[in-house]
Amino acid sequence: MDRGEFERIVEEALGGLPEPFASRLDNIAIVVEPEPDPEELDEAGLPEDEELFGLYVGVPLTDRFDYHMVLPDRILIFQGPHERHFSPEELPAEIRKTVIHEIAHFFGIDDDRLEAMGMG
Numbered sequence: 439m440d441r442g443e444f445e446r447i448v449e450e451a452l453g454g455l456p457e458p459f460a461s462r463l464d465n466i467a468i469v470v471e472p473e474p475d476p477e478e479l480d481e482a483g484l485p486e487d488e489e490l491f492g493l494y495v496g497v498p499l500t501d502r503f504d505y506h507m508v509l510p511d512r513i514l515i516f517q518g519p520h521e522r523h524f525s526p527e528e529l530p531a532e533i534r535k536t537v538i539h540e541i542a543h544f545f546g547i548d549d550d551r552l553e554a555m556g557m558g
Contacts, residue, residue: 439529444517445470447530451537459541466496466511466544468537473518489519492536500546513540 448470452460474482474490482490496511515536524532542552 439517439521439526441470441517444520444533447533448515448537451534454534455538455541459545462499463541463544465508466513468513468515470515470517472516474514474516478514489516489523491516491519491523491532492540494540494543496544498544498546511544513537513544515540 448468452463452468455463474493478493478495479490481495482493484490493514493516494511495514515533520529520533520536539552547555
């Protein structure tokens with residue numbers, strides 16, 4: 439899949455967010471990257487044999503106090519790991535799942551809660 443098509447799927451996932459969530463996505467950049475770099479892999483804390491599909495970098499809304507005049511938080515969506523791990527037919531749904539998963543982190547929902555919600 440070319441980068442433009444991958445980015446289009448990410449944009450569609452964002453466009454499909456319910457309004458209460460979509461309107462609260464302030465001061466956040468959502469970026470498609472080819473691969474995670476070593477620092478991002480370290481930050482994610484994944485075992486070496488696992489792929490990193492996305493990463494939220496920032497302070498979740500639930501942890502913010504006196505939070506102003508700061509650079510935007512970032513959600514990174516990694517194209518290479520998605521393409522290696524999923525078939526072309528699975529890619530759109532899995533990209534959407536990753537986008538929603540990382541946005542959930544922005545809203546303060548951790549991995550344990552996402553797992554309990556069936557979104558882990």
